[in-house]
Amino acid sequence: MLANLPYIVVVVLFLIGLATIVLKRNLIKIFLGIVILESAVNLFIVSLGYREGGIAPIYTNAPGTLMVLPTPQALTLTSIVIGVATSALLLSFAIVIWKKYGSIEIGFLRRLKE
Amino acid sequence: MITSFIVENSPALMVIVPFIAAFVAPLTGRVAPAVRAWIVGGAMAITSAITLLLASDVYAHGTRLYVFGAQAATQTIAPDSGGIPVRIMFTVDPMSALMLVITAVLAFAVVLYSLTSERDHTGLGSYYTLFLLMVTGILGMVSTGDIFNFFVFLEILSIASAGLIAFRIDGGIAVEAAIKYFVLSTLGALAVLIAIGIYYGQYNALNMALIAQRMQYTLLDQVALVLIVAALAMKCGAVPMHFWTPDAYSMAPSSITALLVVASQASLYGLFRAVFTLYNVTLNAACIGWLLIVLGVLSMVVGVTMAIPQKNVKRLMAYHAISQTGYMLLGVGVGLAVLGNQSFLSAFGYVAMEGGIFHIINHAMYKGLLFLTAGAIFFRIGTYDLNRMGGLGHSMKWTMVFFIIGALAIAGIPPFNGYASKLMIYESVFAFNPILSVIAMVVSILTLASFVKVFHSIFMGPVLPEYKDVKEVPRPMLIGMGILALVVIAFGLFPSIVVDTLVAPAAHALADQGMYIATVIGGGA
Amino acid sequence: MRMSKIVRTGASILYPFIVIFGLYVIMHGHLTPGGGFQGGAVIATGAALLLVAFSAGEISGMVRKSTLMGQETLGLLLFIGAGILGLIMGAPFFANVLANSGLLFGQAVLPGPNPGELNTAGVLPIMNIAVGVEVWGGLAIVVMYLLSTIEREGA
Numbered sequence: 108m109l110a111n112l113p114y115i116v117v118v119v120l121f122l123i124g125l126a127t128i129v130l131k132r133n134l135i136k137i138f139l140g141i142v143i144l145e146s147a148v149n150l151f152i153v154s155l156g157y158r159e160g161g162i163a164p165i166y167t168n169a170p171g172t173l174m175v176l177p178t179p180q181a182l183t184l185t186s187i188v189i190g191v192a193t194s195a196l197l198l199s200f201a202i203v204i205w206k207k208y209g210s211i212e213i214g215f216l217r218r219l220k221e
Numbered sequence: 222m223i224t225s226f227i228v229e230n231s232p233a234l235m236v237i238v239p240f241i242a243a244f245v246a247p248l249t250g251r252v253a254p255a256v257r258a259w260i261v262g263g264a265m266a267i268t269s270a271i272t273l274l275l276a277s278d279v280y281a282h283g284t285r286l287y288v289f290g291a292q293a294a295t296q297t298i299a300p301d302s303g304g305i306p307v308r309i310m311f312t313v314d315p316m317s318a319l320m321l322v323i324t325a326v327l328a329f330a331v332v333l334y335s336l337t338s339e340r341d342h343t344g345l346g347s348y349y350t351l352f353l354l355m356v357t358g359i360l361g362m363v364s365t366g367d368i369f370n371f372f373v374f375l376e377i378l379s380i381a382s383a384g385l386i387a388f389r390i391d392g393g394i395a396v397e398a399a400i401k402y403f404v405l406s407t408l409g410a411l412a413v414l415i416a417i418g419i420y421y422g423q424y425n426a427l428n429m430a431l432i433a434q435r436m437q438y439t440l441l442d443q444v445a446l447v448l449i450v451a452a453l454a455m456k457c458g459a460v461p462m463h464f465w466t467p468d469a470y471s472m473a474p475s476s477i478t479a480l481l482v483v484a485s486q487a488s489l490y491g492l493f494r495a496v497f498t499l500y501n502v503t504l505n506a507a508c509i510g511w512l513l514i515v516l517g518v519l520s521m522v523v524g525v526t527m528a529i530p531q532k533n534v535k536r537l538m539a540y541h542a543i544s545q546t547g548y549m550l551l552g553v554g555v556g557l558a559v560l561g562n563q564s565f566l567s568a569f570g571y572v573a574m575e576g577g578i579f580h581i582i583n584h585a586m587y588k589g590l591l592f593l594t595a596g597a598i599f600f601r602i603g604t605y606d607l608n609r610m611g612g613l614g615h616s617m618k619w620t621m622v623f624f625i626i627g628a629l630a631i632a633g634i635p636p637f638n639g640y641a642s643k644l645m646i647y648e649s650v651f652a653f654n655p656i657l658s659v660i661a662m663v664v665s666i667l668t669l670a671s672f673v674k675v676f677h678s679i680f681m682g683p684v685l686p687e688y689k690d691v692k693e694v695p696r697p698m699l700i701g702m703g704i705l706a707l708v709v710i711a712f713g714l715f716p717s718i719v720v721d722t723l724v725a726p727a728a729h730a731l732a733d734q735g736m737y738i739a740t741v742i743g744g745g746a
Numbered sequence: 747m748r749m750s751k752i753v754r755t756g757a758s759i760l761y762p763f764i765v766i767f768g769l770y771v772i773m774h775g776h777l778t779p780g781g782g783f784q785g786g787a788v789i790a791t792g793a794a795l796l797l798v799a800f801s802a803g804e805i806s807g808m809v810r811k812s813t814l815m816g817q818e819t820l821g822l823l824l825f826i827g828a829g830i831l832g833l834i835m836g837a838p839f840f841a842n843v844l845a846n847s848g849l850l851f852g853q854a855v856l857p858g859p860n861p862g863e864l865n866t867a868g869v870l871p872i873m874n875i876a877v878g879v880e881v882w883g884g885l886a887i888v889v890m891y892l893l894s895t896i897e898r899e900g901a
Contacts, residue, residue: 128408134400141407148414155422163779179421182369186414188783189376193407195888196380200387200400202892207393233829233839241826244819290832290840 247346312366334701475596510558517550552577576645614680641716786881821880
């Protein structure tokens with residue numbers, strides 16, 4: 108049970124993120140929902156590489172031999188970097204929308220539908 | 222010596238060159254915009270040349286491997302790695318090479334076109350940076366052999382294209398389209414990432430060949446398959462997830478829309494790669510095959526019926542793009558549905574797959590051409606509204622000729638390339654299930670009807686007073702469109718040569734999973 | 747809104763330390779937790795701190811947009827250059843040709859657990875520096891653009 112705790116948290120975070128995206132009407136909140144989803148996925152990947160009692164996979168002055176897997180950490184880091192770019196782009200979109208429409212409620216985003 | 226160096230390192234160079242140019246271009250733009258134009262154009266020309274060299278090499282000598290950071294480029298398994306391919310590698314097999322050819326030709330035509338069409342806009346430094354990053358993303362996506370690397374290039378592509386869709390803010394509407402596109406593609410990319418996590422957790426591998434070799438098709442793998450298929454089908458605009466397509470395609474600058482078409486084909490490539498290379502016969506081929514077929518038929522029918530009432534010419538073309546994507550899904554889906562049954566496969570399965578893959582390359586060419594003509598019309602008269610157009614055939618003769626070529630090709634009229642690939646799909650699908658073939662033909666007829674209407678309202682009729690002074694578009698734009706038109710005609714006139722040399726090896730490489738694994742890991746499955 | 751004197755003085759004292767800590771994280775990326783992205787992000791938070799404490803106009807002398815832009819390009823070219831180094835030496839792109847070569851960062855790594863030596867790991871530290879410079883420029887400029895846009899609206 109305890110070993111599966113990270114995965115339970117992943118599912119909970121994932122659902123929170125999805126619910127935020129679907130239910131909220133404010134663009135910033137929707138974008139935060141995406142960030143929460145990203146965190147869920149990152150947590151999922153990094154907990155895949157966890158080994159009970161392992162140390163950080165750094166070789167300098169390593170006391171033991173059991174280390175957690177480095178690859179998932181590299182993947183997570185890459186995914187975090189991409190997440191930063193994603194959030195920056197989404198937030199700049201929100202700024203443009205706010206400047207043009209004076210609101211960031213998605214109710215105002217209906218101009219594409221004729 | 223220099224040639225052999227370029228050929229040897231072409232998989233890396235084709236990504237390096239646009240990448241460097243992407244970040245040098247904005248700097249030079251401050252000094253002199255003309256220098257920037259030469260750098261962007263030159264970089265794209267070099268990239269296309271390298272890509273074509275690589276593709277011809279692949280077709281001549283078989284799959285090319287390029288392992289980044291290894292001692293030698295073909296050393297897939299490092300000596301100290303315990304027999305596992307740990308490094309990121311590019312695996313360029315004939316299917317990837319075909320996608321590379323498409324990207325190279327279209328991106329070169331588009332860059333020629335957009336050097337003129339975007340001349341008078343601001344923010345061109347960022348425009349070319351994002352443009353070249355988008356090309357990098359597509360090239361990387363179609364040639365990588367590492368599934369996490371695929372995700373990275375997918376995100377590079379998404380971020381660059383979202384920025385470009387919003388590029389002409391257009392009072393905020395373009396940004397709305399970009400938000401829609403980007404939220405969806407981020408969700409899709411996260412789904413792909415979860416699937417990657419599932420593979421890694423089960424098989425301790427990120428290399429596609431190694432995952433394919435170890436594939437067990439457990440329940441978790443089915444979850445991963447659903448995630449990947451859903452995400453990539455969304456990215457390529459198949460019907461239940463198509464609603465971002467018309468918005469994004471219509472609001473992006475036309476040159477970018479042409480490139481977005483290739484981007485969606487690259488997602489389609491990712492979908493086929495996942496289904497055929499990662500899973501192949503381990504999955505329930507008939508079930509997944511029928512899933513692709515249903516997606517395809519839905520896309521064809523819904524796309525074309527939504528296209529007919531559109532008033533905005535680019536929205537109309539975007540719906541047709543959805544409908545044409547359906548043909549590819551149908552063709553390859555039929556191939557997948559009979560996978561594992563060798564007699565069916567050689568009777569009509571391979572032909573169906575070849576038809577679907579041939580349609581990818583044809584669609585990229587004629588749809589790119591059509592979007593570029595729409596952009597040319599917008600360049601001169603400043604509107605996409607069909608009701609406000611008319612009589613342009615008198616002044617924009619070349620644009621009209623290119624539009625006719627594109628429209629006849631998309632409707633599947635001989636002797637253009639759309640006819641060749643659609644005929645292959647009709648024939649092979651008829652052997653599989655006649656009803657599907659009939660639906661495909663009806664959709665094709667509706668496409669023709671729709672384009673006849675569009676052609677009439679844009680080019681026919683008397684010269685409208687407000688467009689009295691409209692001139693033909695500048696020559697670089699015409700050359701860009703001309704390249705695509707030439708390809709459309711050439712592929713239509715000599716389809717058998719193209720199919721034999723380009724498409725058939727691609728289809729066989731896609732279907733043959735054992736070969737792929739053997740090339741990368743050695744030994745075979 | 748103008749921040750109080752305490753915040754402004756505190757921010758200007760902290761800023762150099764944040765930059766130095768970030769540079770430390772970048773330089774020791776191949777030995778300790780961290781690396782180019784993390785260090786660059788640390789420095790970019792310094793720029794964000796300055797932006798919060800002062801207004802965008804006041805710090806234009808300390809954090810210049812054109813410098814940051816240049817940094818972004820420079821970092822990227824350095825990164826790709828480190829990759830091309832492999833091509834020049836006849837190995838594939840990104841090959842670590844400097845490791846154990848005796849040249850820059852080319853010292854051989856001692857076997858077994860050891861305190862670590864800065865002068866090892868070949869092109870990895872170069873790539874870390876490149877990524878650090880790039881992320882520093884990129885993230886700082888993102889933060890600056892986002893915050894300065896809001897401010898100009900006069901909220």
